[in-house]
Amino acid sequence: MKNFMIAQPQSIEEAVSLLSAKKESYYLMAGGTDLIGEIKDNIVEPDVVVDLSSLPNLSSIKKEKNGVRIGALTTVAELAEDRMIKEEYPGLHQAANSLASPQLRNVGTVGGNLCQRPRCWYYRDSEVKCRKKGGSRCYAYRGRNRYHAILGGGLCYIVHPSDLAPMLIALEAEISIHSDKGEKIVPLEDFFVLPKTNVHKENVLEPGEILTEVRIPASQTGDKSTYLKLKERGTWDFAVVSAAVKGTLSKGAFQNIKIVLGGVAPVPWRMKKAEDMIKGKKAAEDLLREAAREELKEANPLEENGYKKDLVETVLYRAVLSLM
Ligand SMILES: Cc1cc2nc3c(=O)[nH]c(=O)nc-3n(C[C@H](O)[C@H](O)[C@H](O)COP(=O)(O)OP(=O)(O)OC[C@H]3O[C@@H](n4cnc5c(N)ncnc54)[C@H](O)[C@@H]3O)c2cc1C
Numbered sequence: 128m129k130n131f132m133i134a135q136p137q138s139i140e141e142a143v144s145l146l147s148a149k150k151e152s153y154y155l156m157a158g159g160t161d162l163i164g165e166i167k168d169n170i171v172e173p174d175v176v177v178d179l180s181s182l183p184n185l186s187s188i189k190k191e192k193n194g195v196r197i198g199a200l201t202t203v204a205e206l207a208e209d210r211m212i213k214e215e216y217p218g219l220h221q222a223a224n225s226l227a228s229p230q231l232r233n234v235g236t237v238g239g240n241l242c243q244r245p246r247c248w249y250y251r252d253s254e255v256k257c258r259k260k261g262g263s264r265c266y267a268y269r270g271r272n273r274y275h276a277i278l279g280g281g282l283c284y285i286v287h288p289s290d291l292a293p294m295l296i297a298l299e300a301e302i303s304i305h306s307d308k309g310e311k312i313v314p315l316e317d318f319f320v321l322p323k324t325n326v327h328k329e330n331v332l333e334p335g336e337i338l339t340e341v342r343i344p345a346s347q348t349g350d351k352s353t354y355l356k357l358k359e360r361g362t363w364d365f366a367v368v369s370a371a372v373k374g375t376l377s378k379g380a381f382q383n384i385k386i387v388l389g390g391v392a393p394v395p396w397r398m399k400k401a402e403d404m405i406k407g408k409k410a411a412e413d414l415l416r417e418a419a420r421e422e423l424k425e426a427n428p429l430e431e432n433g434y435k436k437d438l439v440e441t442v443l444y445r446a447v448l449s450l451m
């Protein structure tokens with residue numbers, strides 16, 4: 128592990144001015160549960176780690192008229208334990224509770240969870256220079272690919288590891304990003320990028336930018352949400368496949384519904400075709416399975432991960448029916 132300096136800015140203004148001066152030699156750190164692992168394994172070699180933990184006012188959950196604002200430094204445990212979140216956004220409560228172990232939830236932050244790096248074992252091996260790390264090959268494509276993407280792959284077959292991201296997208300969350308140019312608001316769905324857009328990154332954050340807040344629109348009467356995560360092990364684990372569902376139920380049918388899958392693609396995967404098939408109809412297992420199959424027409428499984436197609440069908444019908 129290479130030696131590095133730590134900077135501890137005391138305000139967002141100080142942080143962004145530090146970042147704009149340092150250009151690309153810095154790495155941001157919130158809880159450090161992902162970044163420290165990457166540094167120890169020599170996956171990244173920062174000159175300066177910018178520790179965001181002393182930034183004020185970024186670790187609260189505030190309910191306002193238009194919705195909820197969640198500071199990027201709010202820990203996953205704080206999110207999971209928040210009573211208002213549990214009552215008004217049960218799917219988000221479930222997603223936060225499903226994530227990692229209590230120790231990791233106590234330290235890991237919401238912003239860090241959305242910005243965490245891939246778990247592909249070739250990416251995490253410092254000896255392997257795959258395409259994501261500037262090499263010319265994806266070793267998962269013809270290698271061990273049991274946990275990799277069945278949708279949206281191509282140049283790189285990572286799956287986005289975040290449990291919060293699919294649920295927050297289904298809830299139509301936006302994020303706030305600060306830089307020396309000021310603040311911008313981005314729909315979370317537009318934050319993540321496919322490898323064909325940029326194989327080296329998982330999101331649109333540019334050097335010098337900090338994710339500072341997540342905003343969720345106010346919950347409406349009749350809104351329902353759930354997060355269902357299929358894991359290989361009973362204890363903590365990343366999702367093999369997960370489904371985040373949010374909809375408004377009226378007379379046994381969803382008038383609007385948002386479904387986002389985790390564990391199947393390099394980005395949280397919005398099931399737009401399936402949503403269109405389900406909208407306004409009485410949800411039943413047959414219809415939901417058919418909707419999943421329609422979405423999966425563009426799936427492109429690798430040698431070891433075709434089983435994920437069956438899991439998508441199962442997770443979709445179970446998640447949607449649990450809301451009826
Ligand atoms: C054993 C283990 C099991 C896990 N299981 C799960 C799981 O089941 N589900 C799941 O979703 N996650 C899981 N994780 C990932 C974990 O949730 C994340 O490591 C954690 O949420 C990241 O938060 P952090 O604050 O520690 O991020 P850090 O490690 O500090 O940062 C992670 C990345 O995000 C960047 N970053 C952090 N904050 C910001 C910000 N505000 N703006 C811009 N960039 C930022 C950092 O530069 C870094 O690249 C697991 C991790 C481990 C180690």
Ligand code: SF4
Pocket residue numbers: 245247248249250257258259260264265266267268275282283284285
């Ligand atoms: S899936 Fe992506 S991170 Fe994994 S080996 Fe292929 S290019 Fe590298």
